Amino acid sequence: MKLREIKEGKVKLKIPNVEKSEEGEVFYNPIMTFDRNISTCVADLLPEILNKKRNDIKALDALSATGVRALRYIKESEINTWANDANPKAASLIKKNLKINNIEMKITNEDANIIMRKNKFDFIDIDPFGSPIYFLDSAARSFPKEGFLSITATDTAPLCGTYPKVCLRRYGIESFKPDYYNELGIRILISSMMKMFSRYEISLTPYLSYSRRHYFRVYGKIERGVKRVNREMKEFGYISHCFNCGWRGASLNQKCPICGSKTKFCEIYLGEIQNKTFLNSLKKKMEKRMFVKEKNLIDKIREEVSFSLYYDTHYICKKAGKQIKKIENIIKDLKESGFKASRTHFCPTAIKTNASFEELIKFI
Ligand SMILES: [Zn+2]
Known part of the structure; x- marks a missing residue:
């Protein structure tokens, strides 16, 4: 070898x-x-x-x-x-x-x-x-x-x-x-x-x-x-x-x-x-070791809302027969209506929210 x-x-x-x-x-x-x-x-x-x-x-x-x-x-x-x-x-x-x-x-x-x-x-x-x-x-x-x-x-x-x-x-x-x-x-x-x-x-x-x-x-x-x-x-x-x-x-x-x-x-x-x-403690350890990319992943996960099963906005827009809407706008609209919403590290075009499928469709 x-x-x-x-x-x-x-x-x-x-x-x-x-x-x-x-x-x-x-x-x-x-x-x-x-x-x-x-x-x-x-x-x-x-x-x-x-x-x-x-x-x-x-x-x-x-x-x-x-x-x-x-x-x-x-x-x-x-x-x-x-x-x-x-x-x-x-x-x-x-x-x-x-x-x-x-x-x-x-x-x-x-x-x-x-x-x-x-x-x-x-x-x-x-x-x-x-x-x-x-x-x-x-x-x-x-x-x-x-x-x-x-x-x-x-x-x-x-x-x-x-x-x-x-x-x-x-x-x-x-x-x-x-x-x-x-x-x-x-x-x-x-x-x-x-x-x-x-x-x-x-x-x-x-x-x-x-x-x-x-x-x-x-x-x-x-x-x-x-x-x-x-x-x-x-x-x-x-x-x-x-x-x-x-x-x-x-x-x-x-x-x-x-x-x-x-x-x-x-x-x-x-x-x-x-x-x-x-994750907060882990982030501090990463900062100390200057692991920037790794810390960015942990930051993304820290900001995710805790509700299970994310929605891919492209998939949802397609299913609803609507044009693809900007993910930032969907999150903003949901938050303004009192829902929790965030991006997720699992998928760049997806959101996590406590809104139900039916509620989300209304926003799209
Ligand atoms: Zn169905």
Whole structure:
């Protein structure tokens, strides 16, 4: 394997010197630097979140590849991290990267599920190519009373409704593709995680959930306790969507109340997927490290109103048979009429509002 040296954050890295990564090779994805920058800021906040001394926190980078996340957690956030990768080529590359950074770190070359079944971790990062679902059961068993989870899902095509049957098999919920597909996809992912954890009487409180390019990232706190899990389950509800007229509602309607067409529906988690207090602290950490683009994303999410399922204004205008109206004007009109409204990071042409579909149509 030919290598070249680069720098990411405060760590030096040897990465495969290839144009495109092939199967079985170690993968370094420069696009994910953005998310790793966010992750190091999240790791900074772990002592407060977990109410634990920084030195006592045990973290796992379960699918470590080049070791970049683990190295950055240690060097930039001073979190004791264990790097694991099932690929022997990755494990040997992580060792090389450890040496050039003068860092001490535990490295294993095992199936991530086995590592999590055998050991307890306060913080687990799962950054797979594809779905994280295959690792979540083991993660649930690995957390002590409290913990923190950070995951990536790159299988957005099933989650966002392009492959509904794959989504049903993998996540237990049949997806569909409405205008708010990014939010539906990330909520299906969160719902499926919550259901999996609830078996172990573990709750997952989302702290930060976002979609970017073709993947989702979710960060959340893990707590054991029946009461919390019961409360979380109460936040589940049906959403129904009519592909004929564009109507949607947080209720179970097999027929559209407006045009009478057959709807698509599913039961998902409808509660909060962001924690605004956490986002404020995260923003400060980003300012300190001068992560400008990352801070801009967090700012956008902080300004979003909390109502679920955004409306893509282009889709709504088309469905209403109207000319596309400027998004700023729609938001202004809604606010002047006493509704809450904002843009959303999920889609540049979309808004979030507490106005119903019927009310929104009037403004358009
Ligand atoms: Zn309809």
